Amino acid sequence: xxxxxxxxxxxxxxxxxxxxxxxxxxxxxLRGLVVEPLPRGGMEFDALLGVVRDxxxxxxxxxxxxxxxxxxASPGTAVSAVGEMLTATLNANVTSWRSSPAAAEIERVVxxxxxxxxxxxxSALGLFVSGGSMANFSALAAARAAKGPADVSQAGMGASGRxxxxxxxxxxHYSSRKAAGLLGIGEANVVVVRTDGRGRMDVExxxxxxxxxxxxxxxxxxxxxSAGTVSTGAFDPLAEIGEVARxxxxxxxxxxxxxxxxxxxxxxxxxxxxxxxxDSVTLDPHKWAYLPTGVGCxxxxxxxxxxxxxxxxxxxxxxxGQGQDExxxxxxxxxxxxRRFRALGLxxxxxxxxxxxxxxxxxxxxxxxxxxxxxxxxSDDLEMLxxxxxxxxxxxxxxxxxxxxxxxxxxxxxxxxxxxGSSYLSNARVGGRFALRGCVLNYRTTERDMEVMVxxxxxxxxxxxxxx
Numbered sequence: 001x002x003x004x005x006x007x008x009x010x011x012x013x014x015x016x017x018x019x020x021x022x023x024x025x026x027x028x029x030l031r032g033l034v035v036e037p038l039p040r041g042g043m044e045f046d047a048l049l050g051v052v053r054d055x056x057x058x059x060x061x062x063x064x065x066x067x068x069x070x071x072x073a074s075p076g077t078a079v080s081a082v083g084e085m086l087t088a089t090l091n092a093n094v095t096s097w098r099s100s101p102a103a104a105e106i107e108r109v110v111x112x113x114x115x116x117x118x119x120x121x122x123s124a125l126g127l128f129v130s131g132g133s134m135a136n137f138s139a140l141a142a143a144r145a146a147k148g149p150a151d152v153s154q155a156g157m158g159a160s161g162r163x164x165x166x167x168x169x170x171x172x173h174y175s176s177r178k179a180a181g182l183l184g185i186g187e188a189n190v191v192v193v194r195t196d197g198r199g200r201m202d203v204e205x206x207x208x209x210x211x212x213x214x215x216x217x218x219x220x221x222x223x224x225x226s227a228g229t230v231s232t233g234a235f236d237p238l239a240e241i242g243e244v245a246r247x248x249x250x251x252x253x254x255x256x257x258x259x260x261x262x263x264x265x266x267x268x269x270x271x272x273x274x275x276x277x278x279d280s281v282t283l284d285p286h287k288w289a290y291l292p293t294g295v296g297c298x299x300x301x302x303x304x305x306x307x308x309x310x311x312x313x314x315x316x317x318x319x320x321g322q323g324q325d326e327x328x329x330x331x332x333x334x335x336x337x338x339r340r341f342r343a344l345g346l347x348x349x350x351x352x353x354x355x356x357x358x359x360x361x362x363x364x365x366x367x368x369x370x371x372x373x374x375x376x377x378x379s380d381d382l383e384m385l386x387x388x389x390x391x392x393x394x395x396x397x398x399x400x401x402x403x404x405x406x407x408x409x410x411x412x413x414x415x416x417x418x419x420x421g422s423s424y425l426s427n428a429r430v431g432g433r434f435a436l437r438g439c440v441l442n443y444r445t446t447e448r449d450m451e452v453m454v455x456x457x458x459x460x461x462x463x464x465x466x467x468x
Contacts, residue, residue: 069426072439163189382457
């Protein structure tokens with residue numbers, strides 16, 4: 001069984017470039033292939049693997065394809081796929097040190113590596129969660145515990161007596177707003193700060209809105225800086241935001257879910273100046289560390305506030321007869337009790353290829369995005385809509401002399417391009433205009449792939465513009 005599965009995985013990785021990025025199938029067609037009554041008997045594994053190959057793989061979108069540029073999706077790696085198998089085999093439940101000693105220590109080691117990567121304080125605490133959304137939720141829960149006027153986790157938001165305010169930019173990922181709603185702070189109390197011409201948080205506008213809230217009797221609670229926005233890859237001025245946070249007693253959170261691992265790339269290292277002062281940081285190894293989906297991380301500069309937000313006592317979780325290190329419980333610092341051994345995949349990857357190779361792959365991804373900017377700049381039928389940020393590029397098809405609605409045309413280009421199967425882009429709204437958006441997040445991607453993608457856009461665009 002394991003040999004057959006390993007052979008299948010090898011076959012899949014070797015054949016990725018030859019596949020369509022997106023399958024040609026409708027929901028009704030796919031349901032016709034998979035819907036059946038509850039199986040009463042078993043199936044031989046080889047036959048079952050054949051169904052996986054012919055139905056599931058054949059009708060999947062392939063995020064590992066070198067010309068999949070949609071969203072911020074990892075391509076995965078062979079060593080991390082093996083890590084998933086080993087994780088499932090061991091089936092550790094990493095609730096605390098006593099529940100899985102080796103897994104707990106590996107998680108501590110990998111968190112320490114991440115702090116070293118960022119230049120974050122060695123004394124900081126961190127843990128792995130399911131992804132960036134849960135990491136941002138955890139960070140805002142700690143912020144509420146640290147800066148709130150009352151123990152709101154016990155007494156409820158009514159005990160605070162003041163509206164708590166969270167500050168984000170126009171480009172901040174929506175998960176921070178969602179977290180504010182879930183935590184009772186309220187999405188209506190999330191204040192949107194203007195951005196500059198490069199999509200970065202405007203620090204002067206941040207100071208302005210914080211002062212207005214102070215004067216109105218609200219409680220400025222937390223500011224969220226972005227280390228790489230989803231739409232354009234913009235990188236907020238972290239050091240300057242940190243200064244405002246200190247001046248107004250704000251919790252300073254950095255959402256580095258997308259761009260955090262760019263700290264390994266020499267050309268991006270200067271962007272991280274000031275991150276060492278952040279009270280919390282989000283990272284997503286399942287993005288730019290190329291891990292399978294389901295691995296995020298939150299770091300707390302002072303874990304005491306996370307413990308205040310999450311710690312609970314119950315007899316069935318009481319640790320007895322253990323030393324201080326051995327009595328450590330992850331459930332005291334995050335929302336989960338049951339937790340997978342999420343650190344193993346990143347530990348395997350870093351041990352197998354090393355941080356320098358990972359940084360070189362990230363550097364190559366950013367170079368590919370900048371190459372698109374050069375290709376577009378040298379054309380007469382394409383237009384950049386935002387400066388390249390990290391590995392994100394935003395442009396549109398704009399044929400000379402076209403008198404129709406370019407937003408409508410590019411929406412159609414996007415849909416047809418995705419159906420076409422050769423290249424896959426997503427979309428963004430930049431300066432009120434519809435953009436074809438791509439994010440290079442694959443160590444397999446080359447400059448030739450960028451050329452093919454641009455020609456795919458032209459080919460599809462010419463056909464659609466000719467119909468108008």
